[in-house]
Amino acid sequence: MKLSKKINVYIISGFLGSGKTTLLNHLLKQFNEEKNVVIENEFGKINIDATLINGAFENVFELTNGCICCSINNQLLETLSRIVSLENQPDNLFIETTGIADAGEIAAHFTSLFIAKAFDLKKIITVVDAENLLFYKDSNVEVEKQIVAADCVVINKSTLVKTEIIENIKDFIQSINPYTTIVLSENGLLDRMDLATENSPKTFISDAIYKSKSIHKIKTLMYETEALFDIQNLKYELFRNLYLYYHQIYRIKGYVLNSKKEVFLVQTTGKTVEINPVENQKMTKSQLVFIGKELELKSIERLLKSSIIKKKKFQSV
Template identity: 30%
Template sequence: MKNLTTSTEDLIFDRAKRGLPVTIITGFLGSGKTTLLNQIIKNTENVKVAVLVNEFGDINIDSQLLVSIDEDMIELSNGCICCTINDGLVDAVYRVLERQDRIDYLVIETTGVADPLPIIITFVATELRDLTNLDAVLTVVDVETFTPDSFDSEAAFRQIAYGDIILLNKTDLVSEEKVKELENYIETVKAGARILRSQYGQVPLPLILDVGLSQPDTYLTEGDRDSKHLVNDGFVSVSFRSDRPFAVKKFQVFLQEKMSADVFRAKGILWFKESPRRHIFQLSGKRYDLKDEEWEGKPSNQLIFIGRSLNALELNQQLNNCLTR
């Protein structure tokens, strides 16, 4: 990876010549995009990376789960930026480009229900084409849950079809045979893609950043395609907030017995009456994980559920029933 070894002067000259390098990270719900993003942030020692994070829903959870949130992080407004080519994305990129201090790399994380094409087109067929350089589209795949008909989702298929790099994540959870089956399938969807394996999003950065794998001309003929994947796939998000804590046992019963089977992904910050700690909650399919840490600020519950045809009123009532009186 050139950016990790060259001098500051070389970086400035290279950026002026090629434009700011851009990597788009995409992948279906729960594949591990934010985990990978954390790995990038933690391991780019001599490279200043700007990050654009987008949420599908009206509570910004991902930004709270990142390892570092400081002046180098720029958050977009809520909503799916990849549904249409809108001023929100372009303006955010200009905010990065106009910074006085040096920025060496731009990474964009899409939502799990995103068709990546509109974001790609933003960088190869607008005025940003002369200021940035689309380096690669990286698609993260959860090898445990992904199947060729993954959740009947057009977006999931297109995330692979447009990926220059396919990162098979969570390989420790499945057999070698399952991984090879997925690799063979991916070859039929995107021949020539760089297929990598990882656990917890850990991958050598020279394999994914500054790789020059994108071929912009191949996207230009598809720029007029109308992307309506959220409508076609039927995904919705339901958010929940509360300034009262959950009861642990009630919340556990909700997860195991009452939560709709149509929930594919959930994440959030949890506050339990029985614990003084802040709990990071991640759910993907039937598997969920809790990690605890110290609170930073006033305790509260903040959750997002993403799935198909969810009943928001019912879901919120179930969660309200988990609260302590």
């Protein structure tokens, strides 16, 4: 290993659907004169986020066997050592965590002497979803942990809510992490200059309150099928079900094929549903990942039934 200088590390955390990938794509554009690598951590066997990173970006390391903060530390360490051994040494490493990861736990790795020799943890960026944060925070301890660990909290989707809500969110953030920088954002826009500021001397890595290993109550189910979808019906069913069950289904994402085998990207957060055609994405199957609490295969199957044109198959991950 021959390192001329350390690799800058930016950890991007934030609850499910808050806008981490969107923000990462903006940052990659701003850092495009430098050599960048990305670690994408996602649950399950398919990594939808890795496919959503700006088209031509090749240096993505995918960690898909669990949540980086609690179950795949070894895989993270192996990936870091692969990055250090790359012939073409990167300037920056961006780590996008799962929506429930404890950024403090991940950051703690970068304080170990061995890793700190090669990597310089610059910022923990936590993205919060202005529309859903106040709802999610009470039922998910992960939300607080992510804010507590942040050097910079990005309040994304900020134009979707009234100013009073933004003020409440800021108060909440400051009440649990008074040292963090807060940036308002829309569509994940974050100026890289906001990352150039000095961190407060008091950076929370692993707050004592949260010392015990978390057991995430959030479950992920993958739905995979060779059957084709009626896109209009699917949109209607997702709207209808999220209106009723948004407190249980936090996030749906994936790709579905319509009757002409055209590919559509499906993304839901809160009660918002987006289904958009995707060009240049070859898929032979539809794959949807459901993330939430008390999810059951049967309920999801029921949810999708009327939108499916042919037979399907479930797989739990």
